Structures are given as structure tokens and as C-alpha cells.
Amino acid sequence: MGNVILLIALPLAMAFFIPMVGRKVRWLPDVLANITTLGLFVLAGQSWGREGIYTMGGWPAPLGIVLVLDGLSALLLFIINLISFLATLFSVDYLEKLYTSKLRYYSLFLLMVAGMNGAVLTGDFFNLFVFLEIASIASYALVGFGCEAEELEASFKYLVIGSIASTFILLGVALLYGRFATLNMADVASALQHHGFDQVSLFALVLLVVGFCTKAALVPFHAWLPDAHPSAPAPISAMLSGVLIKAIGIYALVRLVYNVFGISPLLASLFTYLGVISMMAGVLLALGQWDFKRLLAYHSISQMGYVILGFGLATPLGLLGGLFHLLNHSLFKSLLFFDSGSVEYETGTRNLEKMGNLVQKMPVTSGSSLMASLSISGIPPFNGFWSKLVIILAAVQAQRPGLALWAVAGSILTLASFSKIQRYAFWGQGKDFDAKLWEGWKEVPVLMRVPLLVLAVLCLGSGLALWHGLKGLFGPAISVLTDGPTAYIAKVLGR
Amino acid sequence: MIYAMCFLLFLIGLYGATCKKNIVKIILGLVIMEYAVNLFLILLGWRTNGQAPIMSQQTDLPAFTATAVDPIPQALVLTSIVIGLGILSLMVAIAIRLYERYGTFDITEMRRLKG
Known part of the structure; x- marks a missing residue:
């Protein structure tokens, strides 16, 4: 259990160490950042399948701050650190050509990783708020990293909406502290069981749910995402869409609802409605986009709808679908953002109408983007098909065929908008395609190809994670959620 | 009573952050919101x-x-308060850069992103 703290401490230390030592030698920041994220990935792999409590400073649970490692945290840690390792690998050449100041970039990047790792590990509400703010502030700065007018505008919009959400979360935490005089999540859960659910805790729950839904960009709260995610550098877009909205949005929401307040029919139906609205609104808005990354950003909203729909069904099969789709989405959406970054790296544009025939010039990029597109649109045997299938089966099993129908419709529309990307960028050509420019385009450098290939193979292979279904890879995470608050209290407080 | 006043302060901040058109006023609204929570x-x-x-x-x-x-x-x-300071300084820095780019603090004139 001791090295769980390293998942937070290592990136936090390296975030300040890299700018100090990296100024003189050009290659040092790249190497240090990649070694750090590789180390984090190894640490996250080690914590897979293990459980335990880490008490900070040796103070036991209700008094001190604890880190709780269980199946759900381990799954999220694996996703975060896998994608962040691939993103740093991708950044080496990408940043060299398109941006300046790698030192500040890596510093902010590692702060964001530290914040996310902390947020999925912590067992304390105020600590959750602090880690969430570390990750959010780093991401606000990274969205505006290019300092162009559009990027600053997106960053400011994201900052205002994000900090309103954070203030809501802080007020919710303060209300819970005022009501129950404790900040430990398990202790709050046990006090809730003891004292019952009153109006103060209802108000706190509403504030927290609104705050986390804004961080997760579910539909009534999504306005910042389509601006913020395309404006960031491509590896950061992959991090934001691939893991940030899950780690500090979906994870926090699910932990709060399943392990602290306990899932109720009202909350479950709220989740399913949010899911269906996000799913449909996201994909319908995506259809009309001509900016490669903006289209992908709208799809993030839509796919988050699938995930939250799975959690809203609240059956073990629904939870399996939600968790599996969470993993798959982080794989294929990061891959798609990396692809858009490769295309931008070569062609210098994100406008689909200016691209064309990339399949002849960039075989790796177009091959991997084809696999990711098939994956996100749910074509067998790619992973997106299996997770959507599980969610649809879970909806049918829970006697909600209407929801299953919406999920199928969303999937078909997703296929439509991804055939648009494939048609204009890779296989055909757009309206403003310029054959002279096309002559000069070539495949991206080797270091940028590696993350594309790794993720493409994972997209094809991770359908196997469904092996053994409920008892397989996702078993520990599902049982954390289905066992509800009582098991969580017993685990953290030992009573 | 005093909690109600505190919540009123929070709502004033929320109004300022969401309904005002001027970037400086939006920042002030967010700061008021934060201070209301700190006061609470x-x-x-x-x-x-x-x-x-x-x-x-x-x-x-x-x-x-x-x-x-x-x-x-x-x-x-x-x-x-420390987190609030971090957010505030980032917001002011972005606001200064935005003023350099657009020459105005009015958000209705910054509309390059839409759709």
C-alpha cells in the first residue's frame, strides 16, 4: 500500500523538478517526463487487483486523511496512467513543431496527472475538492496554452464554468461538514445511515451532483467542452477527453452516489435521463461539425452519455457496460485525438474540407483512425461494439427497451458522423482540397506513431476484457459499486 | 439568519458570474462566490x-x-483561499491576454467559437 502515495507524490515533485533542471539541456525535459509517466504506469499496474487503505501521517480513518484503493480506483488509475504515458510520448515531437516552452507544458501536464490520481484515490471530501482543483487549474492553463485568441477565449469560458462548478462542490462539502461534522466519505455515509437523509444533505447532494456533472460535461452542463477540448494541444485534448472528464467527473459522481449516498430510484432515473439526453444531443451536434477536433469533442459528450446510462441502470450488467465503455472510450477517443494531432502536425489544419487522400500519405495515421472510428461507432469485433452491446442488453434486461432503442439510434448516428471524417480526410477529399500541398505531406515521426499503434491494437484487443463477464476483469470494480455504502464504510472505518 | 445572508452573497456572486457581459465583472462575481463559501x-x-x-x-x-x-x-x-488565489491570478492573466487580442473586455464581442 505504501507506494500508492507515490502515484500522487511523484508527478507532483517532478512537476516542479523538471522546470528547475531542464532549462540547460534540450532533451532532458522530454526524457524526464516520459520516465515519470512510465514509472506511474508501472505503479498503477502494480496496484491493479490490490486493495487497501493508506493513512496519511499515520492518523486513522475518521480523523486523518485516507487514500482508499479498491477495484474502481485501480481501474481509473490504470486508465489515467496508461493514457498519460502515451500522451507524453506523443508530445515529444508534436510540441517541438507546433508549440514553444516544453518545460511549462510538462510541469502543467504532471500537475494534472497528480490531481487526477489524487482525486480517484482519496477517501476525504475536502481532499477530493483540492485534487480536483489541482487537475482543473492545470487543465485551464493547458487549454489556453497556445495563447491564440480562440484558445484564450475557450480557456476563459472553461475557467468560468469550471470554477462555478468547483464553488458549488465546495459549498456542498461545507454543508455536509456543517451537518455531520466530518469530511471522511465513509464517515459521512455512516452518519447518513444513522441520522437519515434530511433537507441539508439533499441540498448538499444537489450541489455536488451539479458540480460533478459540469466537470463531466453531461448535456445541460456541457457548454464548455466543445470549445475547450479542441483548443488544447492534441495530447492534452486526448487527456481531457480520454481521462479528465472521467476521473474528476464521472468517477467522483459515481463514488458519491453509489458509495456515500446510496443509489435511489430517483437518482438512477436522473442518470438514465442525463445519459439519453447527452447521448443524443452530443451526436446530433457532432454531425454538423467541420472541425476535426470539435467533432470529436461533441462525441465525447455523446459517449459519456452511454457511460452514465450504464451507471443509471444500476444493475450489475449495466455497471459492467458503463465501466467497460469508460475504459473503451478512453482508448478510442485518445487515439482519435492523437490522429487529429498527427493530421494537424502534417497538414497544419483541422478543417475537414481542406484535407483529402491522407490514406496514401499517412498509412499509420489513417489506419489507426479507421480502427478507432469503427470502434467508436460500434462495429464488431472492435471494443466499442462489445461495451455498447452490454449496455443495450442491460437496458433490455432491466425492462427498459426504450433506452436500448435510443442507444442503438445514437450508435447509428455516430457511424454517420465518423464516415464523414473517413470520407473527407482520409479516403476522399474535401471542397478546399489543395493537391499541391498534398504532395508535401508525409507520415508523422516514429515517436508519434508508437502511441497510435499501441492504442489501435488495444482497441482491437480490449474486447477480450469482457472475458468472464461480471466475474472477470471488472468484477472488483462492479462489486465496489453494487455493495453500496455499507461495504464501503466497513472497508474504510472497519466497523 | 446570518447563513441566509451568506447564501444571498453567494447568489449575488453567481448572478455576477453568469449574467454580466464584462470580463472584469465576471471575475468579480466569481470572487464574491468564493468568498461567500469561505465566509460560510x-x-x-x-x-x-x-x-x-x-x-x-x-x-x-x-x-x-x-x-x-x-x-x-x-x-x-x-x-x-489559496486555491481561490490561484484561480484568480490565472483568470486575470487570461483577461489581460484577451484584452490584448480583442481590444475589449466585452464577451459579446468575442465570438470566434460557436456551433
């Missing part, structure tokens, strides 16, 4: 005629618990 946290630890929560060897425990204020909200508020 401090009020949670308030105790009339309370004493500072510092224990020593000679402290009489029942008398201490009867009069000492709750130290946790103070620790929380310190953290939250």
Missing part, C-alpha cells in the same frame, strides 16, 4: 466567546471542549 465555512466554526483551540499538558479537557472553536473550518478556509 468560517461561520461553521464560529462560537461566541470561544477560545483558540490549542491544547497543552495542563488543559482541562471538559472546559476546553466546552469553549474551544472548531479548528477544521479554519484549515479548510486557508486551503480554499
